[in-house]
Amino acid sequence: MASVPGPQFGAHEPAGHVIVHLSDTHLLAGDVRLGGRFDTAANLRATLEAVERLGVRPDALVFTGDLTDLGEPDAYRALRAAVEPIAERLGAPIVWVAGNHDERPELRRDLLGLESTQQPVTAVRDLAGLRLVALDTSVPGWHHGDLDAAQLDWLRGILAEPAPHGTLLAMHHPPLPSHIPLFDILELRHQTELADVIAGSDVRGILAGHLHYSTSGTFAGVPVSVASATCYTMNLQRPPAQVNGMDAGQSFHLVHVYDDTITHAVVPVVSAETTAVFDDAWLARMAALTPEQRLDAFSRKPLR
Ligand SMILES: [Fe+2]
Ligand SMILES: [Fe+2]
Numbered sequence: 001m002a003s004v005p006g007p008q009f010g011a012h013e014p015a016g017h018v019i020v021h022l023s024d025t026h027l028l029a030g031d032v033r034l035g036g037r038f039d040t041a042a043n044l045r046a047t048l049e050a051v052e053r054l055g056v057r058p059d060a061l062v063f064t065g066d067l068t069d070l071g072e073p074d075a076y077r078a079l080r081a082a083v084e085p086i087a088e089r090l091g092a093p094i095v096w097v098a099g100n101h102d103e104r105p106e107l108r109r110d111l112l113g114l115e116s117t118q119q120p121v122t123a124v125r126d127l128a129g130l131r132l133v134a135l136d137t138s139v140p141g142w143h144h145g146d147l148d149a150a151q152l153d154w155l156r157g158i159l160a161e162p163a164p165h166g167t168l169l170a171m172h173h174p175p176l177p178s179h180i181p182l183f184d185i186l187e188l189r190h191q192t193e194l195a196d197v198i199a200g201s202d203v204r205g206i207l208a209g210h211l212h213y214s215t216s217g218t219f220a221g222v223p224v225s226v227a228s229a230t231c232y233t234m235n236l237q238r239p240p241a242q243v244n245g246m247d248a249g250q251s252f253h254l255v256h257v258y259d260d261t262i263t264h265a266v267v268p269v270v271s272a273e274t275t276a277v278f279d280d281a282w283l284a285r286m287a288a289l290t291p292e293q294r295l296d297a298f299s300r301k302p303l304r
Contacts, residue, residue, distance in 0.1 A: 007283065007286075007287045009286065009291075009294065012258055012260070012261075013258065013259060014258075015256035015257055015258050015263075016128075016129075016130070016165060016257055016258065016259060017059045017127060017128065017130045017165065017256075017257035018056050018057075018058045018059055018254070018255065018256055018257070019058055019059055019060050019061075019062055019127075019132075019168075019207075019255040019257065020051055020054070020056075020058045020060070020061045020062070020092070020252060020253070020254060020255070021062050021064065021207050021225070021227045021252060021253040021254075021255050021264070022047065022051075022061065022062070022063050022064075022227060022230055022252040022253075023063065023064040023065065023066070023208075023209030023210075023226075023227040023228065023229055023230070023252075024064075024065065024066040024099070024209050024210070024212055024228075024229035024230060024231055025040065025044050025063065025066065025067055025068070025079060025229075025230050025231060026038075026040045026066050026067075026068065026069040026101060026229070026231040026232075027040050027041060027044065027067065027068045027069065027075040027076075027078055027079050027082075027231075028040060028041075028068070028069050028070065028072065028075055029070075029072040029073070029074035029075045029078070030074065031078075034069055034231060034232065035245075037247065038231055038232040038245070038247055039247075040069070040230075040231040040232075041078065041082070043230055043231055043232070043247075043250055043269075044079075044082055044230050044231070045082065046250070046269050047230040047250060047252055047269050048082065048083065048086050050252070050267060050269045051086065051090075051252065052086060052089070052090070054254065054267075056090075056254075057090055057091050057092065058090060058092045059092065059093075059127040059128060059130065060092055060093050060094070060095050060125065060127050060132060061083070061086075061087055061090070061092050061093070061094050061095070062094075062095040062097070062132070062170050062207055063083075063094065063095065063096055063097060064097045064099070064170055064171065064172055064207055064208055064209035064210075064227060065097045065098055065099025065100075065101075065102065065137075065138070065171075065172030065209050065210065066099035066100065066101040066102065066172065066209060066210065066229075067079055067096060067097075067098070067099065067101075067102055067107065067111065068101060068102055068103075068106075068107075069101050069231075070101070070103075071101070071102055071103025071106045071107065072106065073106050073109070073110040074110075076106055076107060076110035076111040077110055077111075079111060080110075080111055093125065093127075095123060095125060095132060095134055095170060096111055096112065096121070096123075096134070097121070097134045097135070097136070097170050097171060097172055097209075098120070098121040098136045098137075098138045098172065099137075099138060099172035099173075099209065099210060100137075100138050100139070100142070100143040100144070100145065100172065100173070100186065100210070101143075102121075102138060103140075104117070104118050104119065104120070104121055104136070104138065104140060105117060105118060107121055108121060118140055120135075120136035120138075120151055121134070121136045121138075122134055122135060122136050122151065122154065124158055126163070128165075129163060129164035129165040130163065130164075130165040130166065130167075130168065130257060131158075131163035131165075131166070131167040131168070131202075132167070132168050132169075132170060133155065133158055133159075133167060133168070133169050133170070134170045134171070135147065135151065135155065135169060135170070135171040136151065136171075136172075137171050137172050137173040137188055138172065143186050144173075144185065144186045144187060144188075144189065145171075145172065145173025145186065145187065145188035145189065145210075146188065146189040146190060147188070147189075147190050147193070147194055148190075149193075152190070152193055152194065152197050155197050156197045159197065159198075159201040159202065159203065162201075162202040163202060165257070165259075166202045166203070166204040167201065167202050167203045167204060168203070168204060168205045168206070168207060168257075168262075169198075169203055169205070169206045169207070170206075170207045170208075171188075171206065171207075171208050172208065172209050172210050173186070173187065173188035173208065173210050174188070174206070174208035174209075174210060174211065174215075174217075174219075174224055174226045175188050175191045175194060175195075175206065175208075175219040175220075175224060176208075176215065176217040176219060176224050176226065177217075178211055178215075179240050180211075180234070180240050180243050181240060181241060182243075183210070183211055186210075191219070194219075194220075195219065195220035198219075198220045198222055199220060199221075203222050204222070204223075204257075204262060205222060205223050205224070205225065205262045206219060206222055206223070206224040206225070207225055207227070207253075207255070208224060208225070208226045208227075209226060209227055209229070210226070211226050211228075211234065212228060212229040212231075212232065212233050212234045212245065213226075213228050213233055213234045213236055213249075214226060214227060214228045214251060214253070214266050216264065223262065225253060225255070225264040227251070227252055227253045227264075228249065228250065228251045228252075228266070229250065230250055230252065230269070231250070232245040232246060232247055232250070233245065233246060233248065233249040233250055233251075234246075235248075235249075249268070250268075250269045251266050251267055251268045251269055252266075252267050252269070253265065253266060253267065254267050285297075286298065
């Protein structure tokens with residue numbers, strides 16, 4: 001694994017894999033503001049700076065779609081220029097997933113250096129025994145999601161052979177309901193067929209985006225985690241029919257893959273004064289104690 005485990009104080013073994021899950025960068029060519037208000041390039045920069053502050057060397061950076069807002073070649077080039085140097089410093093591969101705002105031909109040519117075609121943008125990555133499969137739920141000319149029989153057959157073929165640490169799927173449109181009506185119009189079609197492919201396979205989790213807010217659920221018994229957006233987020237402090245975008249609340253997910261579970265921590269991209277209670281010296285003091293001494297030193301409440 002690429003990350004360095006810390007001391008183990010709890011019941012679980014350290015995570016075997018760490019993934020940074022980001023979504024919905026919606027870059028525009030020429031640093032144009034999205035909708036005339038959201039500075040998507042600056043917001044991505046702030047997010048990537050936050051990723052570097054994590055102090056982890058992740059096994060992958062996964063971007064779950066809507067990489068650009070209009071599929072412009074210059075927007076894909078700008079995305080590549082923004083993310084690749086950081087991925088290189090972290091020693092992490094980048095997994096790009098297509099979303100409804102992307103255009104497959106430009107994404108393939110200007111981001112991936114591939115032939116410019118309408119073929120779905122799919123990928124299979126072996127992340128030190130953890131398999132990550134990128135699906136393409138985009139539908140050329142439309143904003144709703146879909147997975148056709150050909151892509152589902154391809155996925156079925158991949159999943160026929162289990163991976164040592166199981167499989168994560170990465171896709172733009174989550175196979176989950178939303179309480180916001182606009183997203184149900186744009187939902188993923190053929191979910192029953194997808195559930196059929198996943199059933200009995202080694203798929204342990206699904207990473208998705210599209211909603212511009214963090215949420216989670218299960219699909220066919222598999223946990224689904226939706227990362228919010230780096231560009232703008234949905235202001236959920238409103239009745240469902242009145243939910244709209246705001247330039248606040250951006251976040252990404254820090255995903256820890258353990259042998260027996262997967263956790264998805266939401267990391268807000270904020271600048272805020274932070275306390276200095278815990279540091280390396282505190283950790284070293286705790287590590288030097290027996291488990292009983294640690295409980296006594298850190299868990300015991302003072303007598304009332
Ligand atoms: Fe989006
Ligand atoms: Fe989307």
